Amino acid sequence: xxxxxxxxxxxMATATGMNAPVRFGALSMFEARATLSxxxxxxxxxxxxxxxxxxxxxxxxxxxxxxxxxxxxxxxxTRGFVGLRASETKIRGTLxxxxxxxxxxGAKADHWGPLRPGTEGLVALAIGKLASELRGxxxxxxxxxxxxxxxxxxxxxxxxxxxxxxxxFVNSNVLAIPGxxxxxxxxxxxxxxxxxxx
Numbered sequence: 001x002x003x004x005x006x007x008x009x010x011x012m013a014t015a016t017g018m019n020a021p022v023r024f025g026a027l028s029m030f031e032a033r034a035t036l037s038x039x040x041x042x043x044x045x046x047x048x049x050x051x052x053x054x055x056x057x058x059x060x061x062x063x064x065x066x067x068x069x070x071x072x073x074x075x076x077x078t079r080g081f082v083g084l085r086a087s088e089t090k091i092r093g094t095l096x097x098x099x100x101x102x103x104x105x106g107a108k109a110d111h112w113g114p115l116r117p118g119t120e121g122l123v124a125l126a127i128g129k130l131a132s133e134l135r136g137x138x139x140x141x142x143x144x145x146x147x148x149x150x151x152x153x154x155x156x157x158x159x160x161x162x163x164x165x166x167x168x169f170v171n172s173n174v175l176a177i178p179g180x181x182x183x184x185x186x187x188x189x190x191x192x193x194x195x196x197x198x
Contacts, residue, residue, distance in 0.1 A: 032183030032192075033072070039178065039192030051076075055083020057175035059094045059168055061127070062105060063120040063195045064182025069104035071180050081108075094172075096165060098123060099181060111165075119155035120182040121194030123162070126151035128198045130166030142197045169198075 009021045033049060041047035054060055054067070054077055067077035084093035097109035100117040115123060129143040152159040168174070178195035185191065 032180060032188055035183040035188045035192055036179065039189055039196055042189075043193055043196045052080070052175055052177050054080030054175060054177075055086075056080075056173075057084060057093060058091065058172040059096065059174045060084060061096045061098070061124075061165070061169070061174060061176045061195075061198070062109075063098045063124060063176070063178050063191065064100075065177045065179025066099075066103040066105045066181075067177070067179070068108060071105075094168070096168070101181075103180075113157055113161065113165075115155045115157060117181075118185040118187055118191075119151070120178070120185075121187065121191035122146070122151045123155050123157065124176065124178075124191075124194040124198040126162050127166050127169055130163055131169040134166055134170045140197075142194075 006021065012018075013020055037047050037049055040050050044050075049072065052065075052067075065071050068074060068081060071077070081095070084095065086092075094111070095105075095109045096111040096113065097103070097106040098113040098115050098120055099106055100115060102112060102114070106112045113123070125143055125146045126148040129139060129146040130148055132139040132143055148162055149159050152162055176195050176198040178192040182188065182191050
C-alpha cells in the first residue's frame with residue numbers, strides 16, 4: 001500500500017540523514033487525507049481519518065468535502081446522505097455546502113455557500129461565535145476573538161446568512177465536516193482545526 005511505502009522511505013531517509021520525502025497523489029489533493037489526519041491528532045489526540053455520521057445528523061455543514069463524488073469514501077458517505085434525506089423515520093435533513101467552486105455535493109446541497117478560497121475556517125469560527133452568542137453563557141476561547149462581520153466581508157458571504165446558519169447550528173443536531181479543496185489551501189490545517197472546533 002502507498003502508506004507503507006511512504007513509511008519505509010521516511011525511515012530510510014531519517015536513517016541516512018536525507019530530507020524527508022514528500023507525498024503527492026493526484027486524488028489526495030482533492031481528499032487532503034494527511035491534513036485531516038493531522039488536524040484530528042492535534043484536536044483529539046489521535047491521528048487517523050475520522051468517520052462522519054452524515055446519516056445520523058439533522059444538518060450537515062460541509063466545508064469543501066465533496067463526499068458525494070471523490071472524497072474519502074463516496075459510497076459510504078452517499079449512503080449516509082441517503083440517511084440524511086430519509087423522511088420515513090425523521091424530518092428530512094439539510095445539507096449546507098461551503099466551497100470556492102460548485103462540486104457535485106454542492107449541487108445537491110440545500111444551501112450552497114460560495115466562499116473565497118482559504119476563508120472556510122474563518123467562516124466556521126464565525127458560525128461558532130454567533131452560535132455561542134445565541135446559546136448564551138461563556139463563548140469558548142477558540143471563537144472569542146472572531147469578528148463575524150469582518151469574516152463575512154473577507155469570505156464574500158452576507159452576515160445575515162452566517163446568522164441564519166448559526167441559528168440552524170444551535171437548534172439542530174449538526175455535523176461539521178472539513179475536507180477536500182478547503183484543506184488543500186496553504187492554511188488547510190487551520191481550516192480543518194477550525195471546522196473540528198465548530
